[in-house]
């Protein structure tokens with residue numbers, strides 16, 4: 001390596017010396033640093049507020065090969081925190097600019113940008129990385145990446161996770177002066193779907209309030225967005241990034257507010273409501289991203305005790321941190337060995353499909369499920385639909401051998417198939 | 430490196446208003462947190478950074494992105510190989526150049542509206558040789574200062590009332606210290622606030638509005654449009670009339686009260702029809718018995734504070750307003766604070782809701798005018814200037830009366846231990862307790878003693894323990910450091926606590942390295958505290974935060 005002697009001396013202390021607070025099986029030595037630099041592959045998802053920080057932090061933690069994926073382009077409002085971007089970069093690909101600028105600053109580093117949506121990449125793309133680090137701002141994207149990571153997981157016959165198939169995720173998130181960092185080891189620590197309750201539902205106003213009894217500036221803005229825009233622009237989808245659209249929205253919201261005598265509709269608020277803007281600043285992003293990068297370093301090298309498994313930070317009142325050991329949901333549809341279900345042997349396949357779509361955990365993931373046992377389809381959508389349709393009216397005892405069957409459930413809406421552990425059991429009287 | 434070289438060519442004086450300042454769009458995401466006033470405050474601020482390693486550079490980076498007016502970097506070193514492994518503001522081409530110059534140039538790239546300059550001098554040298562250097566800054570950030578230098582800088586800044594923040598990353602642990610003699614916060618912006626609705630003590634106009642609800646309840650259409658606050662005021666008044674108590678107290682009484690609200694629901698063939706405003710009234714019934722317009726315990730403490738009790742000619746607008754609030758509370762029979770005036774959204778007709786909102790706002794304005802009058806009275810009596818006690822400020826104080834906060838940070842311990850020098854304020858209690866704990870707190874507390882111990886080791890050896898190249902943790906240095914740490918504890922009168930050897934060995938393993946991620950965490954926490962101090966919003970840390978990334982645990986010493 002062409003690094004000047006002593007460049008990584010600080011990191012070397014951590015990687016080459018035995019420690020008292022380290023991960024299980026930590027093997028100190030210079031090979032660790034070489035592994036980080038030459039062989040380890042890290043994917044950063046998102047090149048925004050967290051992503052920019054993550055690239056810097058990972059690069060200066062000794063990782064030599066990093067990929068970054070983001071479909072966004074740079075906006076002027078990113079510049080208060082996304083420090084890899086300059087005014088002149090507005091409009092360019094975030095992933096590409098972030099990669100180029102990080103490489104410019106850190107010699108010997110390779111950052112490969114992907115200007116693409118996470119959904120555009122297949123499982124084989126994600127399979128090549130040792131750790132996937134998330135710098136995302138939506139639950140939907142997090143759940144997609146969660147499903148990707150969990151799809152690699154397989155279980156041993158004794159029900160324990162096969163550790164060789166665990167694809168670690170490290171996740172960060174911020175809002176204002178608050179943030180979190182968490183480590184997700186599918187099969188070992190909770191996945192996103194195990195702890196969905198951590199994400200509060202977005203507040204939505206009842207339609208009748210918006211349509212009939214507005215009381216706040218936000219109600220007026222929602223009226224312009226939900227009712228007026230579709231009425232007056234049947235053919236054009238609203239795009240908050242088009243200035244004319246935003247000004248139209250603002251003007252209509254103001255009219256609505258004036259009509260009812262409501263004060264406080266501003267352009268800033270209009271943008272905030274229609275774009276669902278989350279306030280974001282450099283300091284919180286930097287705290288969270290550095291925590292995530294450090295945990296990534298710990299995951300790969302075991303050079304220090306790892307975070308188990310969720311760290312929250314709040315700077316609202318003094319500085320408050322809390323580390324919580326959340327627990328897995330043993331019946332999680334995404335990361336468990338299979339969602340446990342029970343059905344009588346006389347149940348038809350059609351009824352079983354009905355049970356699946358009504359299931360409290362599975363139902364929300366499924367629209368038109370297909371079912372198979374191993375590679376044998378029981379009911380398949382698409383080209384095999386006609387062939388498997390007769391199975392719908394057959395009873396389960398004719399189709400599978402019980403009492404316990406592992407079913408594979410697939411659906412267009414799923415990133416990867418799910419497992420169901422079906423117990424054929426006569427309902428107790 | 431005794432003589433200070435002057436910084437970048439055009440760095441002296443305040444930068445004039447550059448084109449980039451005209452538009453604040455780039456600050457939009459921050460202004461949604463601290464508003465235009467917060468942004469104004471940042472754009473007035475001039476910040477000095479001591480030591481341009483990654484801890485300080487990351488702290489300043491976040492402030493430059495946020496749009497401070499200008500900064501100055503003080504650093505005496507030249508870029509060496511280790512800077513290329515931990516500092517993003519430095520690249521390979523900079524080897525051998527002054528670190529202050531290189532970091533300043535990189536920081537300026539981040540925001541063309543921010544002015545930057547640098548001074549090539551050792552921070553410790555500057556603190557002792559030229560303390561007046563710091564007088565021109567609105568805030569000073571001291572990064573990676575060893576304990577004795579930090580204590581000296583604290584004394585300099587405290588004397589002049591310049592807020593100081595210290596950030597220190599050491600291996601896998603670090604600390605942030607906020608050093609201000611006093612910092613008063615009006616807009617503390619807590620996560621959850623419950624509006625003061627005066628449900629059991631409505632002023633006459635509000636009581637009248639609630640009384641008028643009765644007629645409307647008969648009409649199916651009108652009833653659905655009544656905001657729940659009026660339903661609750663009416664129910665509370667009825668309760669008081671029949672029970673001789675202002676509100677229900679026992680859980681049976683509370684259930685009764687809610688049942689009374691439920692009985693307002695219209696029935697069709699004996700089945701109640703759910704109406705949203707009544708459902709909301711039931712869900713918010715607790716506001717009847719938990720709401721209070723009296724000063725919070727925190728505010729009562731402020732009323733009793735020396736600074737409020739004895740206003741002086743130099744008293745700040747904050748203390749003048751607190752004194753006025755105290756007069757206001759004493760002057761009304763209910764002992765109520767001025768009304769804040771904001772109400773939550775309630776399911777109701779537009780006009781009914783807006784009328785209610787106007788009632789609350791009008792009362793809040795009337796109360797604020799009274800407080801403003803009192804503020805002028807108390808200021809006049811103390812010979813204090815009222816020119817800074819603006820109407821807007823008084824209104825902000827009234828709106829936030831229950832959330833006013835004052836922090837006073839203890840002076841730094843000369844040896845860097847996280848203990849208070851005043852025994853009457855708890856002295857060593859917090860550290861003693863943390864060291865005696867059973868969980869990861871104990872090792873975190875041990876690290877908080879070992880970092881100052883490493884500084885004492887440095888004084889003798891001119892380097893940190895474990896900092897020489899090698900793949901083993903040097904045992905001799907471990908035992909030396911352990912003895913120093915035990916000595917520090919004994920000197921502070923902390924005896925009988927166990928200092929785990931594991932912690933000492935681990936700290937020596939790090940060799941005093943400033944790892945980038947730890948530096949970024951510590952520096953960024955420091956920058957967030959800086960923003961709180963400069964904007965006067967949110968509540969800054971009131972002392973020392975010691976953070977260990979080993980177990981992701983923090984300890985507060987206030």
Ligand SMILES: [Zn+2]
Pocket residue numbers: 190191192193194195329332333334335336
């Ligand atoms: Zn799960």
